[in-house]
Amino acid sequence: MTNFGEHYNEELAQQEIEINKKTLREMVGAFIVLTAVWGLAFGRFPTVNAIVFSVTYAISAGFFIASVILFFKADPSDERMKCFFVTGICIISAAMNLMFSYHMVLVYVFPLIVAVQYKEKNVLWLSYALEVFLLPVSMIVGFYYGICDLNLLLQGNHTRTWYLSELADGFARIPFSKMPVVVIIVYRILPQLLILFVFVMIIQHTIGSMREDAYRIAELTYRKEVDSATRLYNKNKYEDMLANYYTMVERVAVVLWDINNLKEINDRMGHGMGDKLIETMSDAIYAQTDSRKKAYRIGGDEFVMLIENPEKQEAEQIIQNVRDKLARHREEGGLRVSSATGTAEGNGIDILKIVHDADERMYEDKKRGKESREYAMFYSE
Template sequence: MTAFKEQYSKEIQNQEIKSNKRTLKGFMWLFGLLFMIWLFTMEGLFVVDAHIMTMAFIITAAVCVPVAIIGIRNKLGAGWIKYYFLISICAVSGIVAALLSFHATFVYVLPLLFAIQYKNKKILWFTYILDIVVMAFSMLFGFYYGLCDLNVILASNHTREWYIENSMNGYLTMQMYENPVANILIYGEVPRAGILLVFTVMLKYTIMSCHDDEVRIAELTYRMDTDGLTGIASKDKFDDLAQKYYPYVKHVSVIFWDIDNLKNINDEYGHDAGNKAVQVLAAIMFGKTTERIKAFRYGSDEFIMIVENPDATETQTIIETVRKDLAGENLGFDISATVGCATGKGNEINKLVKMADALMYNNKIQNKGDSNA
């Protein structure tokens, strides 16, 4: 189970890197959208104050620059990256909402959508809290410097300050709050925060469901791919690779191992001793594995090692080091293993296994259990 936890943690790290890459793509889409809106505004296609739109675009671009630098340098594995990205997207959503007001009401949802892909409740709640804090400042800033909500009624594109100035000149006769901060926080912030809360809770349930499913699938996959006694890859895993992977490898060497006299060890010293012998050989073989070298438990006392594209002496070197390490084990009883080896094309992997098995069997007969075959 320790090996499973290590494998699962490694997979979680890989998924986080993938999520960071998707977040970067999201930033690109958002920046591209704002750029297009800015261009259309400059051309007069959108009824938005050009100065305000330009300000929103420039500030957003400034926030996106460090994000782009991180993406270019491909430093996406650090744990702090996701938090920086989420803080940045909250900042961008706050800026856009503050300056564009009713044109960007749903922008506050974006940080939550970015956060959900990390499939972590803590990250989701972190983003929600940050989002509502940013929303409070955004609404206050937008009230004074962003597009005024009166534009919805009057079909204009002015700020609050413009309406105040014109009302003083007699163009508008309506009462305005001298201190609107409380009204904004109570009647604007609270309802939106409540809506985002419901949205966040539903996303949390989605995360929990996805996470539980992924853990179950990962554990089932691990159990299917891993031999329970030794912790190395199982025969099922080998059969899967023999069908889907090794046929596309140019050359492979198959090293077939069989523990000598395992039945006698079980009878004389007990099954725990026999299991220990199996585990020791598996551990030695696993210590030789790399990206190109894999070890599998093929049967009760049978193991195979697959070497991808071996050089002239690599296979023999592996055999010698495994035998040397096995001879150095002090288990309270003698342990040895007979070996057979076959090399050929990857698309003949099953044929090579049979050849290596046959050679191992012949060596066992000729040497009567001597592992010097």
């Protein structure tokens, strides 16, 4: 199955599009929470610097709006989209941490969880790298303008008992730190980055396992849906797509091919020659496939291609492209192949009728015989 890698990559790309949709929904939820908290800040609950938080909120809003526009305007499978989304999640998390300071320590796990969904270690490490930069910034700014963490304001890292003993006589003799930024770095930033690093190491192993599972699932799906001899989808996949997919497509064009004289070739020259004939034909058809144009082998010598929302005369152009490729193959010393063809187009909801019409036209073409064939069938040992 020489195109399994292509099939696997297509599956991953489709999964990534779905994950991008999910990430956008998660970003919407996080931004709604941030917006609610921003509104509370102007009511002095909690007591924070509303101006600083508004600037942070504006930056988050800019990334959020840009993410929404990017998702609906750009290619949903673009590799850069996931990086942009993860960056937006990190910025929103930093905004929350800035305001709530030590109360929002675990918010930094959220971007890592989002990154895990992509099943790629580089996305996970991008998330961590952004947090290495944003966590110190949000903590230091939050220390001065967010909810004050008294334990960081005081000098040292004393226990509860020590504080109680100092306050026992009603007079506090607790010295204040002259270097709060150093205290924040030593007692808050470095430990939390270390914890996040441990999370990253654990999660990257999870990603590896997830990708291995995805590969095995894709391989099983590929074996179930693809005809191993031709690399085209098989009849089971064809019937499933007719019933559950193409009926929801706005416009569909159907192209059918039926190889001429395959039975006679098998009888006269053996099935090995017939297999080569099928391989030559399927290669020519496979070369025309892409995300909109999928081809299926639905019988021994019968092939079908379904085109989603076809352009004008696209089906006829595909038939001609297949003929041209077969002609070049013949000129290079390969087999000479001819086939009957039929095509029809209509609304996806009428897919069964479209297939029926294409099938009738194919058999009409086959009856006309040599009048409709551009290439005569010729075999020699």
